[in-house]
Amino acid sequence: MNTLYVTGNSLLHRLSARAKLIALAATGIALIVLASPLLLGISTLAALALYASVGIGWRQSWLRLRPVFVTIFVVAIFALLVNSPEEAAVTLLRLTTLVLLAAAVTATTGIGEFVDEITLAARPLERLGLVRASDIGLAVGLVIRFVPEVLGRYQAIRDAHEARGLKARPLTLAVPLIILTLKNADDIAAAIDARGIRGHKPARRSKER
Amino acid sequence: MQIHFEQAGASFEGRVAVEPLTLSLTERRIGIIGLNGSGKTTFARMINGLVKPTQGRVTVDGFDSASDGETVRAKVGFIFQNPQNQIILPILHEDIALGLKNRRLPRHAVDAAVDGILRRFGIERLSGRRVHELSGGELQLAALASVLVTEPEVVILDEPTNQLDLRNRALVEKTVHGLDEMAIVISHDLDLIRDFDRVLLFHEGRLAADDAPSQVIARYRELAA
Ligand SMILES: Nc1ncnc2c1ncn2[C@@H]1O[C@H](COP(=O)(O)OP(=O)(O)OP(=O)(O)O)[C@@H](O)[C@H]1O
Ligand SMILES: [Mg+2]
Numbered sequence: 007m008n009t010l011y012v013t014g015n016s017l018l019h020r021l022s023a024r025a026k027l028i029a030l031a032a033t034g035i036a037l038i039v040l041a042s043p044l045l046l047g048i049s050t051l052a053a054l055a056l057y058a059s060v061g062i063g064w065r066q067s068w069l070r071l072r073p074v075f076v077t078i079f080v081v082a083i084f085a086l087l088v089n090s091p092e093e094a095a096v097t098l099l100r101l102t103t104l105v106l107l108a109a110a111v112t113a114t115t116g117i118g119e120f121v122d123e124i125t126l127a128a129r130p131l132e133r134l135g136l137v138r139a140s141d142i143g144l145a146v147g148l149v150i151r152f153v154p155e156v157l158g159r160y161q162a163i164r165d166a167h168e169a170r171g172l173k174a175r176p177l178t179l180a181v182p183l184i185i186l187t188l189k190n191a192d193d194i195a196a197a198i199d200a201r202g203i204r205g206h207k208p209a210r211r212s213k214e215r
Numbered sequence: 216m217q218i219h220f221e222q223a224g225a226s227f228e229g230r231v232a233v234e235p236l237t238l239s240l241t242e243r244r245i246g247i248i249g250l251n252g253s254g255k256t257t258f259a260r261m262i263n264g265l266v267k268p269t270q271g272r273v274t275v276d277g278f279d280s281a282s283d284g285e286t287v288r289a290k291v292g293f294i295f296q297n298p299q300n301q302i303i304l305p306i307l308h309e310d311i312a313l314g315l316k317n318r319r320l321p322r323h324a325v326d327a328a329v330d331g332i333l334r335r336f337g338i339e340r341l342s343g344r345r346v347h348e349l350s351g352g353e354l355q356l357a358a359l360a361s362v363l364v365t366e367p368e369v370v371i372l373d374e375p376t377n378q379l380d381l382r383n384r385a386l387v388e389k390t391v392h393g394l395d396e397m398a399i400v401i402s403h404d405l406d407l408i409r410d411f412d413r414v415l416l417f418h419e420g421r422l423a424a425d426d427a428p429s430q431v432i433a434r435y436r437e438l439a440a
Contacts, residue, residue, distance in 0.1 A: 121304075193297075201301065203313055
């Protein structure tokens with residue numbers, strides 16, 4: 007079991023989860039509106055500085071961000087082919103900035119805080135009778151919690167292949183990964199039930215003696 | 216606290232895991248033993264409704280564990296065979312607090328409850344630790360704390376000393392013996408249940424013995440031979 011959270015005492019660590027999430031959302035909107043490569047380049051540098059202040063370390067960062075950066079790179083190449091080089095640069099810088107900021111927020115915010123804030127934000131929807139706010143919070147928390155877990159399991163399956171001298175093929179990696187992940191999801195669901203984390207319905211509580 | 220099985224049994228896809236049985240559990244310390252695959256975990260999961268009986272019914276203080284599962288689970292805490300799987304958030308104090316989430320307590324009340332339970336098990340020092348870094352014994356105590364913080368009346372432990380070294384085993388045994396709550400303990404560690412009030416023996420899905428520990432352990436040795 008691993009976690010994206012990094013212990014530390016940087017400025018971002020000390021800011022409240024709410025402030026970070028609101029700032030992240032606002033910056034996201036600003037980045038979409040912004041279309042100047044120069045300004046976006048400056049934002050990217052600023053985001054990089056902020057990310058560096060968290061103290062994740064280069065190796066860790068590479069492991070964490072590589073998959074997203076590969077995706078961004080592919081998207082940028084695509085923009086280069088169908089649009090202009092300027093368009094491609096804008097896409098590249100915009101997404102890179104956003105990813106760096108989001109990664110910095112994720113690394114400095116405990117999952118418990120995320121769950122609390124998302125739950126609070128979903129309360130209006132609960133009042134409309136659409137959802138249980140605590141379910142939304144829990145769902146988001148579980149996603150953040152299980153991303154590193156699934157990656158870790160992927161690593162373990164690959165190691166198992168190597169240890170047994172087998173060649174790792176996409177299919178022989180994917181099948182056990184999916185089965186293990188589903189099995190794990192079952193266990194977690196059972197744990198959520200067993201620990202009563204989703205709570206009682208009020209009607210039932212009144213029946214308790 | 217009264218747990219009652221009424222001709223309750225469970226099958227998975229037609230294969231019987233627990234044959235229908237009728238019994239009441241009220242003792243403070245109840246052990247469950249039996250070979251691998253004999254139905255111990257299934258029996259225990261029927262108590263809190265994680266496994267619904269495919270026939271008969273199970274009630275806890277009169278509440279049906281299948282139809283009133285949430286009420287029953289508030290009364291019955293469960294520590295899984297692999298406690299890794301029940302710790303949901305990565306930092307211990309966050310995970311313990313998660314169990315109190317739906318009570319909508321003010322923050323300081325949650326913090327006080329978390330501190331209290333950590334102190335009860337003498338693991339305050341683990342509060343800010345990442346759960347995946349804990350040793351087997353610490354993990355077992357952490358899981359126990361995360362379950363007991365919600366104040367269940369009964370706690371079921373599924374092989375709590377499995378995979379522990381001698382020292383951690385002793386630690387967990389001492390903790391289990393000291394619980395104020397009623398405890399139902401599944402165990403291959405016969406020392407753990409030797410002075411319990413009552414022990415159930417499962418064999419191939421059937422309740423093969425139900426008596427004081429020494430008799431049941433003797434019967435288990437015969438069956439296992
Ligand atoms: N979810 C499930 N789906 C299908 N079969 C299951 C399921 N859970 C248990 N079984 C089967 O029911 C039987 C009893 O399993 P159970 O887990 O209750 O045994 P156990 O006594 O706890 O064993 P162990 O000592 O190995 O933990 C086994 O044959 C098992 O394969
Ligand atoms: Mg079992």
